[in-house]
Amino acid sequence: MIDLNARPSRTHGQASAFKGCMGTSSSLGGDFSSVIADSQIPRSRFREKTTNPISMESVSTEPAITGDAIPDDGAVSSSLSRFRYNSPLVQVCLIGLVCFCCPGMFNALSGMGGGGQVDHDAANNANTALYTTFAVFGVLGGGIYNVLGPRLTLLSGCSTYVLYAGSFLYYNHHKHQPFVIFSGALLGVGAGLLWAGQGAIMTSYPPPGRKGTYISIFWSIFNLGGVVGGLIPFVLNYNRTQAASVNDGTYIAFMFFMAIGAILSLAILPPSRIVRSDGSRAAAVTYSSVSVEALEIIKLFANWKMLLIVPAAWGSNFFYSYQFNNVNGILFSLRTKGLNNVFYWGAQMIGSMAIGYMLDFSFRRRRTRGIVGIIIVAVLGTAVWAGGLANQLRYTDGLWPNKLDFKDSGSRYAGPFLLYFSYGLLDAMFQSLCYWVIGALADDSETLSRYSGFYKGVQSAGAAVAWQVDEHKTPLLTQLILNWALTTVSYPLLLVLVMLAVKDVNLTAADKDVEERKSEAKEKRTWMA
Template structure:
């Protein structure tokens, strides 16, 4: 349309056709531009592959790979307590500092935590480990707030589920590789109770790499989608603005409906890591189990991502169907968990730990259960991220929403680690985990019903596309003005 105005009409129309031809030819390549949403989501996935991915593998060993989980439990309590605070504040800090500095500061704390466990391998004293856990909670709050803003605001509106699954797959590949590290390095230490020094050193190397990778993440105003629109074009916020905006989240009915899902989404790790994986299996088998636990997360995120983006034309209907599927899978898996719990002693601390080589059929059932727990974790969290991503489009608002989610999630995890330290019965832990996740599903249904709108035909990913790159950029300028008014 804009090419028809002014002199040289024929020349401009021909130029427009040439541009459209070039865009069509290079459409595939354009997805792999450094400043494309896909590349940036993949890069943040690699950052999380190296840092929280490796941390997850370490935690999945049970007790941080130590014979006595008390030190790791106390460190995790400190971690998730500070995480709860800085998870909520993290969105505001991200809006002030931008992605590079926020992510790099967060990643560096993972290296310190892994180093503290290496220290504990030789000096059996808790204070350094617990302190490092508290510092990691600060860093994790910054990292995950930035990650959430990128993952929910950079993708096209109609493909958020797909991009979330791409991120989740790359991120959890870190858990797969991280699970292989203790498996390989401790394979011939069948009777060993704690992992060797090389295991922690390998984790520290990956985490250091992730800290450096954070420098390649672009701010939202430099990320351009394939149709020419920018993800966001706003100036960094002020501390006072963020403080007011974050405080309002506690009165935001949308966030309140997410609280049960957020609280429960890391609550179950304590039970699964300490009392299924570490409680039933020997050291080398725990490493193998983690490879499949985090591998199952890749499968779960891809499956639910497809349903949330492609199953139906209506976005709200896709959300309802996604919740229904996750709820059904959750019920089946936690039922299996209950059957497994009742078949073992109350503390699950069996004398003869299951070994994948020597235990035969006794290995199969608990292994499938632990694999299924990983599948459910990814489906559940990907679903919640997708729901949050439908509530807004700009990175400023979404960074606050995700920060709130991670803060509440971490508060739940802090409570869970202390519940375990105080020797709560395992059947009680299982029932609480199952109940919390079940409670979240109807509330997410209400949230989608009241707050999520179906995309109009003119929205990105709908049936109508911009007529030219110039028109698309012009439209984006108007959308950014609307986003700014909403954010304020």
């Protein structure tokens, strides 16, 4: 047995490899023993492989793990499980569950049209207040995340969802709008914090080459909340086929899930504790100051990358008021609205997984994957909005007297249902694409939290305008054309952004170290031959 404290003799090539290991160890956040401590891997499983230059036999030694060396890629990959608590996969799944419970249930509530109320005025005004404050705190949220860290940021954000659902329970009995509007404004603050934190986690924790996959995993779990949330009003209001507001039990069930989400947010780890399966760490954040973050946020408005993504961000939630209030809200019976939402958010799960797989695995070059992804979404978007136009021409006055019911309407239900399903599919693919592009612009959590916050802020500003567009009874055909135009304009700008800013190679320090050692090993074999 070789002394653990002894340093094995090395050839010149091995010395350079060893030196590369030392550089990688420091870039991973200091002493590599912290990786072992976090993942609870026995020290004996880590090896430094050296090669006898005469016999070319692999000799295994066990140097002390003190930051002097890092295990080879294969050793780490086989040692670190993806299902560790501090792995990117588990943490992305946790933030997915948080969003399942909070924004997922909010989406189900909004998807019924009017927040489940027959009169849409209260919900429209509350949503305007919500997205106005969301626009401000969406932009500020990235800076707040960098100051407070993930747990406090997410907990503060999640708590506001419970109050919002409770305000509609209050409105069911008293019909007073001010409390609902105040709750909507407060939710905008909380949503800005939550989504800035979520964006930073989802785009910076995963390995660079698998961001599309992790985004699709998050999006699927998050939208499962909309599926379950759609089942709640469907089941609780199943026998109420006439137009009516949802019952109290519906709002209480939403509040219950949202409270669970707030508690789950405490399980999210900071980026400095995240260890990927290759042994590399997510970029550690040295928590910033308010003045630094304020300056960095101001700089975003002059950042050409962010300016190119503005139309996509503005349009990515603009269509919700039209789809929820003027398609699902007008065409279908109360119980069918809930059922439609099950499939709307279910379609989002399918769409996010499909585009996520394509963006990670379709082509070798990352820039090519991004360009093809934009083309696919553009073609699908054109087809879906064309179908929406054909449907909208059937009720340009906004009146649909005979509500469609999934049991009673027969084949008349099929076409509008398929259209609403397609709207959900397109939404997920479009937003997953936007997040993938944002994630490809940087790797560190600090920068990506600001980028994500900027995206959500602009997105929310667009939504605030959209809800007032609907509140002021803008013709439905005009609303549809506006939605179609906004998404169409964004595609060429996203293409320019991908071609100019997305790099084909984006390796972590650990990845670079592995590539260097592979290259040195290849050179050594060539020399020996």
